[in-house]
Amino acid sequence: NSIFGGKKEEVLSEIEELLITADFGLEFTSEITGAMDNKMSSFEKDDHIRLLKDIIRERMTLASLPEPPTELNAHLIFGVNGTGKTTTVGKLAYKLKKEGKNVLIAAADTYRDAAIEQLLVWSKRAAVPVIRQFQGSDAGAVVYDACDAALGRRVDDLVIDTAGRLHNKEMLMEELVKIGRILDKKLPDAQRFKLLVIDATTGQNGLSQASLFNEYVGVDGIILTKLDSSAKGGIACAVSGKLQIPILYAGTGEKVVDLINFDVDKYLDMLFS
Amino acid sequence: SLSNRLSEIMKKVRGWGSLNEKNIRDGLRDIKLALLEADVNYKVVKGFIDGATESALGEQVLNSITPVQQFTKVVYDYLVKILGEEDHDLKISFGGISVFMLVGLQGSGKTTTAVKLAHYVQKNYNKKPLLIAADVYRPAAVKQLELLSEKNGFSIYKEDNGKPVDICLSGLKFARENSYQVLIIDTAGRLEIDEKMMNELIEMKNRMKPHEVILIADAATGQVAVSVAQGFNEKLGITGIFLSRMDSDARGGAALSMSYITGRYIKFIGTGEKIPDFEKFYPSRIASRILN
Ligand SMILES: Nc1nc2c(ncn2[C@@H]2O[C@H](COP(=O)(O)OP(=O)(O)OP(=O)(O)O)[C@@H](O)[C@H]2O)c(=O)[nH]1
Ligand SMILES: Nc1nc2c(ncn2[C@@H]2O[C@H](COP(=O)(O)OP(=O)(O)OP(=O)(O)O)[C@@H](O)[C@H]2O)c(=O)[nH]1
Numbered sequence: 266n267s268i269f270g271g272k273k274e275e276v277l278s279e280i281e282e283l284l285i286t287a288d289f290g291l292e293f294t295s296e297i298t299g300a301m302d303n304k305m306s307s308f309e310k311d312d313h314i315r316l317l318k319d320i321i322r323e324r325m326t327l328a329s330l331p332e333p334p335t336e337l338n339a340h341l342i343f344g345v346n347g348t349g350k351t352t353t354v355g356k357l358a359y360k361l362k363k364e365g366k367n368v369l370i371a372a373a374d375t376y377r378d379a380a381i382e383q384l385l386v387w388s389k390r391a392a393v394p395v396i397r398q399f400q401g402s403d404a405g406a407v408v409y410d411a412c413d414a415a416l417g418r419r420v421d422d423l424v425i426d427t428a429g430r431l432h433n434k435e436m437l438m439e440e441l442v443k444i445g446r447i448l449d450k451k452l453p454d455a456q457r458f459k460l461l462v463i464d465a466t467t468g469q470n471g472l473s474q475a476s477l478f479n480e481y482v483g484v485d486g487i488i489l490t491k492l493d494s495s496a497k498g499g500i501a502c503a504v505s506g507k508l509q510i511p512i513l514y515a516g517t518g519e520k521v522v523d524l525i526n527f528d529v530d531k532y533l534d535m536l537f538s
Numbered sequence: 539s540l541s542n543r544l545s546e547i548m549k550k551v552r553g554w555g556s557l558n559e560k561n562i563r564d565g566l567r568d569i570k571l572a573l574l575e576a577d578v579n580y581k582v583v584k585g586f587i588d589g590a591t592e593s594a595l596g597e598q599v600l601n602s603i604t605p606v607q608q609f610t611k612v613v614y615d616y617l618v619k620i621l622g623e624e625d626h627d628l629k630i631s632f633g634g635i636s637v638f639m640l641v642g643l644q645g646s647g648k649t650t651t652a653v654k655l656a657h658y659v660q661k662n663y664n665k666k667p668l669l670i671a672a673d674v675y676r677p678a679a680v681k682q683l684e685l686l687s688e689k690n691g692f693s694i695y696k697e698d699n700g701k702p703v704d705i706c707l708s709g710l711k712f713a714r715e716n717s718y719q720v721l722i723i724d725t726a727g728r729l730e731i732d733e734k735m736m737n738e739l740i741e742m743k744n745r746m747k748p749h750e751v752i753l754i755a756d757a758a759t760g761q762v763a764v765s766v767a768q769g770f771n772e773k774l775g776i777t778g779i780f781l782s783r784m785d786s787d788a789r790g791g792a793a794l795s796m797s798y799i800t801g802r803y804i805k806f807i808g809t810g811e812k813i814p815d816f817e818k819f820y821p822s823r824i825a826s827r828i829l830n
């Protein structure tokens with residue numbers, strides 16, 4: 266591995282291959298190797314890796330310090346099909362409940378077969394109640410009811426599952442915008458987190474996903490799932506760098522405890538180990 | 539899109555007038571970047587460019603009357619060769635019961651595809667399909683398959699308890715006793731690096747002797763497409779690949795990576811969430827989509 270001392274071109278080309286294979290993408294990778302090229306003077310092996318980590322870290326938007334606590338936090342979970350949203354809603358509810366919060370789940374995926382049943386299993390694992398209607402109900406109506414319930418029951422955290430949707434399907438994106446508006450109108454004093462779930466195995470299409478979701482409904486944070494797979498999830502770093510959105514959590518498995526706060530340094534250590 | 543990028547590159551190539559080694563290498567470098575942007579795997583791109591360079595620098599192209607067309611054709615032909623030249627059909631047994639096993643990563647579209655495949659087989663082969671609910675892990679997986687199947691008029695075989703392999707064997711018995719002709723097994727999503735879960739599939743394959751072991755993969759899969767396809771193929775052996783969510787705006791370079799590394803072909807694609815959203819895969823179409 267010539268990152269550990271070698272001619273500059275060899276080192277840069279090795280880094281290029283490593284980053285592209287981790288799904289950082291051409292654009293972000295060339296930005297990083299360009300910065301490496303400018304700053305690399307010595308050829309000590311430790312300097313290379315540390316410099317590389319610094320360059321990547323400073324380009325990724327890190328989670329800012331928590332806002333002063335509000336009465337209620339709403340977490341709207343969305344993303345394309347199959348990325349792990351429903352599972353993540355269960356994990357997030359479990360995590361918040363463990364922190365002593367009063368949590369409520371909203372089953373706003375009223376489209377997919379057995380989505381509500383799937384979420385009910387997760388809510389039992391998290392020991393959190395669910396506001397739901399039926400398959401075919403209006404998703405906005407479920408969110409509306411969930412907001413009322415959250416206010417009425419003095420809930421600390423409302424976690425909302427939505428149906429998977431492709432970012433290039435305009436009608437589905439408009440439905441999400443509508444859901445977002447209902448949330449904003451019903452809970453104006455709450456901290457409303459719009460969280461995009463990205464599958465770590467996704468390639469450059471993740472950039473298209475993120476920019477469209479950001480355009481339509483706004484993205485406050487990214488949840489990177491399936492980090493336990495053989496994928497490195499570099500696409501989430503590229504999204505974070507390009508759109509200035511922090512990666513807040515990562516999914517690391519299929520059990521209710523498999524959700525971690527995303528730590529950039531731990532992630533970069535894993536990437537370059 | 540990749541084909542837009544490719545036509546831009548070709549416009550530039552046409553501007554060269556004549557071809558020589560330098561501008562062929564330049565043109566291929568641009569194509570390399572376009573392929574990487576389309577999510578084709580880094581090592582696959584390198585192998586592709588090396589192979590295409592060899593053909594492009596051959597006598598035929600350099601001495602051709604229309605060198606640019608020749609060059610374009612070389613790249614396109616090489617792409618289509620890897621993807622399979624013509625469309626590939628399902629291995630259907632015309633006598634006994636055909637068994638299809640659907641495998642893949644979590645969330646890749648297996649359960650939805652299982653019912654799409656049932657619909658396709660019924661409509662195009664006039665064979666009675668039975669779906670087997672072999673995912674005993676994911677919450678409400680059996681319920682999902684059940685609802686989707688019943689809505690579309692298909693029968694499913696499921697058990698409340700039991701190991702996936704045993705459920706499949708009982709399902710086969712049930713199929714024989716009730717004159718079903720095609721068995722479609724929906725398995726749980728799993729990582730190719732999960733030894734225990736991969737061993738479950740190996741046992742299932744050994745005991746069910748499927749006609750097809752189909753890897754279902756998301757069209758938007760990134761660089762890891764190679765490890766995933768290779769992992770499933772080396773441990774289990776796959777007979778074909780289906781790409782789901784081709785209705786997204788993903789370029790689909792994963793298709794090239796997976797075909798290249800396994801030598802298996804993409805047979806069908808999913809083009810939506812509804813059961814009829816399922817089509818045969820034509821290599822020339824994705825070659826254009828990848829290149830643009
Ligand atoms: N290995 C692994 N699998 C995960 C992770 N998160 C979710 N999954 C699995 O991914 C699959 C899809 O998860 P879901 O929660 O149904 O995904 P979804 O985004 O809600 O899917 P749709 O509602 O259909 O869009 C399931 O098999 C989950 O168990 C993770 O962090 N690691
Ligand atoms: N737009 C679109 N969505 C699809 C397609 N195929 C599947 N989906 C959606 O992708 C999501 C996941 O599909 P599933 O069939 O549950 O995937 P799976 O592989 O069975 O998931 P696991 O069992 O958890 O591993 C669902 O929301 C499906 O509706 C497709 O071709 N196009």
Ligand SMILES: [Mg+2]
Nearest residue numbers: 350351374380
């Ligand atoms: Mg879901």
Ligand SMILES: [Mg+2]
Nearest residue numbers: 648649673679
């Ligand atoms: Mg499934």
